[in-house]
Amino acid sequence: MAIQRTYSLPNCTLLIEGISLGEGNTLALLTNFECRFHHNQSLVSGGRKLLDALTASVSRYAQTIQKGEPISIEYASVRLEPTGEFQHCLNVQPSEDALNREPLKIQLNTVQLFDLMDSIDRLCSDRDTLPDLTLVLDAGIASKSKSKSQSNTLPALTGIAGLAIAAVTLLFIPIPQPKLQPQSSQTLPTPIATPSPPPPVIADKELIVKLEQDLTQQIEKNWKTTPTFTEPLVYRVAVNEKSEIVGYRAMSEIVTVPENELPLKKLRVIPIDPQTSGSPTKPQPTITFYITFKPDSTFTVDRKKPNS
């Protein structure tokens, strides 16, 4: 049986044509629909696919208007976009399902769009016409079928079930026994007081002579400031095989001399080279010299501590 239904609103009329299956009065199968806008007599007409696209796009677009921020929405061949504060454009691309062969562009104001939405909403809530067509709304909200109590108890039940399964599984796993090791003296490390070995001393005499000359040259080059001290100052200086000063220490009791006045700080090399530099476990070989800085800008380098 062929059935026609109309949803009439001030600005548009939606006409649904279809057939009912069986005895009832329900329009179950759509043959054609027409949506006529009264302000310019434009017509959107087509089959089920176009109606679905129209329903989805108009519904979603109306929701963005209600939020106060209309944005373009496109579903299949139907697109709605804002063209002004109160102006909207409905675009329908030609498709196999649609009557129009050319792309349709229909300008609607907010009230006309509201009528289009309401005619579709009336169709969607009409249980006697296309019962499978439902209101398309944003999927931000869970459907009613999932009741609140269900959604709350499900996580709790999963948690309890998970604990029960874990408990049963762990029951079959043997409790690990601690391995008792024999108390032998071998395994226990006996702490021995090992004083760190004194750094090896360079014994090569030729090298020592060379190092002494190098040190003298280095000091000569770098000691440029006029001495402010009045007493000779004795420093103990450690030099490695590459004639680098790796450490120094004042032997005099008067250490009020600013360190910048003497070139030692500048010349000291912080050992970073893994080849030559040492570490606490492997000290590098060094040799000690005693340098005496005198107030008259001269200095001496000795192997032995000078008797000041």
Place this chain on the structure above:
Amino acid sequence: MQLCMQVNSPQIDRSSLEQVLELPTPTGFSRGCPRSARMDLDHLLLAIEAIDLQATDVMLHLVEQLQLQAVIPNRVTFWRIRNTNPLRRQYQRANLSWDEARALTMIICAIARPVNTLMRQMVTTCQQIAENKIDLLGLQQNKFFLDGYAERFRSLYISRMRSPSPLDNDEIRELALQTLTQLLFCGGSTGEVRLWHSLFDGAVA
């Protein structure tokens, strides 16, 4: 414009009432009704009041007609619920329960439906003002009517919201006119469901 005349004999469709009761609780809002939804609901109620200053009595009358006494038993509860808008002067950091939000949604739509014709006219006037067509069409009366509404909305907003006002005068007018479009869409045949979804669409939990 008297709402009472129209609302005293509302055409409440039983099937739509069932639909409203089935408004689903949105997921992902563990801390209850989001802030923006509470503000939107209160602004809609404020706009209804600005259309008719006696609208609060109409709303309380609707509570009985819609059988919402279980959620809103008296005037004080109604006042307390509206003060869950965080911008309110009397905001007590109380939250809106889902049922209270549902009740407000139903009340708003029950009023928006009979005044749908008025909303059409006011939204059209907004459009004509925006397109500078008022003088051309000789519709100055409609503009005065809209201006009167916007002014009542402004004074209600200033007196109810915290001071200094969260919005300046231009922003309040913009809100007043924007709310009219919302009210227009609330007056559709599925207004409740549409309003309910728009409240939580893109809201921050």
